[in-house]
Amino acid sequence: MTTFARPTLLGAPSATLTTVVVAHAQLAAFRQAAREEYRACTPEAPPAHFAVLVGTVEDDAAHVIRVEHAENVRAVDATARAEFAASIVPCFGAAYANTRRGYWCSSRDLLRIHRAADRDGLDVIGSIHLHPDWHHIGPPPERTLRISQRPTPMDRHMFAETGYPVNMICYLESPPTPTPDPGHGPTEFLAAWSPPETPGASDCPELTIKYRDS
Secondary structure, rough: OOOOOOOOOOOEEEEEOOOOEEEEEHHHHHHHHHHHHHHOOEEOOOOOOOEEEEEEOOEEEEEEEEEEOOHHHOOOOEEEEEHHHHOOOOHHHHHHHHHOOOOOOOOOHHHHHHHHHHHOOOEEEEEEEEEEEEEHHHHHHHHHOOOOOOOOHHHHHHHHOOOOOOOEEEEOOOOOOOOOOOOOEEEEEEEEEOOOOOOOOOOEEEEEEEEEEE
């Protein structure tokens, strides 16, 4: 197992997990950073943003207590880039050679987040990452795969590898052009998924998202 991106959760995810409970305020910083990434992206530099979910799993519900930003190690570590190129790019396509595609979390950040979670009696229960409407705003050769809040084949692979019970996707889509409101930003869709039920499965079970006040 690589030290970069695929920390397996200790203990099997609950087979009865159906719901994710989270506060809007906990997602605010992630949403803001994701929109900034989206607005600043170019065809050569797709928007990328990733965070780790810390909380508890009780019966059929996962409760998010904290959303922790984590660095993409592929941006700073040549060994990580080489491993990704050898193990991921041949399976999922040359587009993933771009270091901003396919997020691998820094082992340093993961260690920090796990230690803080242990100290507070919490667990690392999942992740959240950005999906842009790349089939609209990306380069023409990459507009054949429809991107949404649903997991891509690459996502399904990574969800299975990590074993996290909660895998959230924040999908941003540009408004129609021309839009009646020039200040109108991208539309957001948020979804949550369990890992594939069997290795190589073509889909992931969807989880219901419920919001609490704080």
